[in-house]
Amino acid sequence: MPHTLNRRNFLSKGVLAGVATAAGSTLAAPAIAEELPTLRWRLTSGFPNNLDTIYGGAVVMAETLSKITQGKFQIQVFQAGEIVPGPQALDAVNANTVEIAHTCGYYFTGKDPTFAIGSTIPFGMNARQQNAWLYHGGGNELYNEFLADYGVVGIPGGATGAQMGGWFRSEIKSLADLQGVKMRIAGIAGQVMAKLGVVPQQLPGGDIYPALERGTIDAAEWIGPYDDERLGFYQIAPNYYYPAYWEGGLTVHFFVNKAQYEALPEAYKVALDTACKAANVNMQAMYDVKNTTAIRTLVGKGVKLRPMPRDVLDAAYKATFELYSEFEDKHPAWAKIYPQWKKFRDESFQWFRVAEYSYDSYNYAAQAAGK
Numbered sequence: 001m002p003h004t005l006n007r008r009n010f011l012s013k014g015v016l017a018g019v020a021t022a023a024g025s026t027l028a029a030p031a032i033a034e035e036l037p038t039l040r041w042r043l044t045s046g047f048p049n050n051l052d053t054i055y056g057g058a059v060v061m062a063e064t065l066s067k068i069t070q071g072k073f074q075i076q077v078f079q080a081g082e083i084v085p086g087p088q089a090l091d092a093v094n095a096n097t098v099e100i101a102h103t104c105g106y107y108f109t110g111k112d113p114t115f116a117i118g119s120t121i122p123f124g125m126n127a128r129q130q131n132a133w134l135y136h137g138g139g140n141e142l143y144n145e146f147l148a149d150y151g152v153v154g155i156p157g158g159a160t161g162a163q164m165g166g167w168f169r170s171e172i173k174s175l176a177d178l179q180g181v182k183m184r185i186a187g188i189a190g191q192v193m194a195k196l197g198v199v200p201q202q203l204p205g206g207d208i209y210p211a212l213e214r215g216t217i218d219a220a221e222w223i224g225p226y227d228d229e230r231l232g233f234y235q236i237a238p239n240y241y242y243p244a245y246w247e248g249g250l251t252v253h254f255f256v257n258k259a260q261y262e263a264l265p266e267a268y269k270v271a272l273d274t275a276c277k278a279a280n281v282n283m284q285a286m287y288d289v290k291n292t293t294a295i296r297t298l299v300g301k302g303v304k305l306r307p308m309p310r311d312v313l314d315a316a317y318k319a320t321f322e323l324y325s326e327f328e329d330k331h332p333a334w335a336k337i338y339p340q341w342k343k344f345r346d347e348s349f350q351w352f353r354v355a356e357y358s359y360d361s362y363n364y365a366a367q368a369a370g371k
Contacts, residue, residue: 036265041075043254044093046086046103048206049079051227053286057158057252057279058102065275073268075100086204093257094151101255102157105143106187107202111150114333116188117341118143118154120250122320124341127161127249127284129348134251137344146333153261157276158252159284161291165241165308166221167212167233172241175311184208184220188323189246195319196312205231212236221246224287225294234303241308245316252283 043062047055062075078098080086089101090108106116118140125133133139134156147154166185172178179197183190190200201217209232211217219237221244222228234240254276264272299305327334 036069036072036267039073039264039268041073041099041260042083043075043077043100043102044083044089044098045077045079046089046101046107047080050230051205053226053283053290054158054160054223054252055079056286057283058254060282061102061157061254061275061279064278065271068271068274069268073271077102080204080206090150090152090255093255096257096260099257099260102252103255104186104250104252105154106189109187112146112331112333113188113327114146114331114337117334117337118146118251118253120247121188121324122192122246123248123317125249125345125348126352127159129345129352130249130251131156131159131280132348133341133344138340139344142337142340146337147255148258149333151258152255153258154253154255155273155276156251157254157279158250159280160223160247160250160252160287161284163244163247163250164221164224164228165244166219167228167237168219168239168241169237170218171239171304171306172309172312174309175315178312181219182217184211184217184222185246187246189221189244191323192246192316192319195323196315209233209236223250224291225298226287226290229294229298234298234301238302238304239306240298240303241306243308245308245313245320251280254279 043058045055045058049055058075058077062077066074080089083098084092086103087107089103090111092098093101105119106121108115118134120130124130134143140154140156143154166183168181170177172181175196178193180199181197182199182201183193184201184203185193185198186202190198190202193200201211203211203217203220205222205227208217208220208222212220212233213236220233222231222233228234228240256272261269295305324334324338328338329335
């Protein structure tokens with residue numbers, strides 16, 4: 001009996017000590033939170049708010065950040081054009097007009113093609129490989145070394161998966177059919193398409209439909225079934241091609257003013273990074289659900305799904321890597337990042353061919369055969 005009582009006393013004291021510790025932690029948390037500053041930032045999006053999934057990535061991040069910090073660090077989200085047009089988002093962050101932007105790096109390839117490598121480039125990696133490179137393969141560190149010259153810090157914060165190859169008024173049966181086609185296509189992809197005879201046009205998402213309607217352009221690519229259906233492209237250009245060789249795994253970034261980011265308390269940096277990760281995962285999952293439904297709806301509306309002709313893909317692949325060689329000669333930042341990116345890509349492809357590709361190929365073939 002004495003032994004049992006001693007044990008009970010020990011357990012009771014241990015439990016009470018644990019409760020006291022937990023209570024102490026609970027009581028201390030608000031005191032610690034009170035020491036952190038109250039911050040109100042503004043974010044300019046590169047997208048209109050009617051594109052709820054890609055624009056919504058910034059909203060998810062801001063709401064998550066506010067909850068993590070108990071409302072002390074808040075970010076107000078503005079759609080493209082409310083503060084500055086989408087193409088000026090990076091400059092606005094650099095000038096500290098806003099503290100943060102949510103947009104695609106490849107929109108700024110006019111400044112330097114290296115902006116695209118952090119988001120996606122033609123014949124690059126899929127979404128999982130892209131995340132692996134950015135988060136744990138040294139990719140985002142290299143990207144931020146480059147971005148430092150522009151006064152910003154980049155944090156991954158959105159993913160679309162492999163995108164569609166675009167809407168065309170007329171059927172593209174071979175490479176010859178691309179000659180002279182005026183196509184809305186952004187960044188490096190536009191430069192590759194130009195080598196194939198296309199006349200590339202870079203337009204914001206909200207300007208694409210009017211341009212198609214007026215006949216200013218003959219074709220357009222945007223993201224995938226869900227967003228493309230909302231923008232109404234199928235009403236004018238019924239031929240829907242796949243895949244977008246130029247966007248196998250797009251990452252949307254949050255671009256933060258470097259001085260503002262460095263001034264953040266460490267707890268807020270961690271909170272911001274965590275909120276951006278939440279936006280990244282959530283966006284990809286939402287697109288995977290919404291595109292699954294939208295592709296069926298589009299086909300039901302008479303959209304003609306067509307694979308990109310093999311000779312187009314082969315010519316684009318050749319032109320792409322010739323262009324990358326040109327970039328290595330002309331752009332020091334590209335020359336610094338690209339070899340590491342290419343090594344990671346090639347080794348990742350080797351691994352994915354072993355298990356992922358074999359698994360997916362068998363399952364998709366079996367399902368398509370009605371098994």
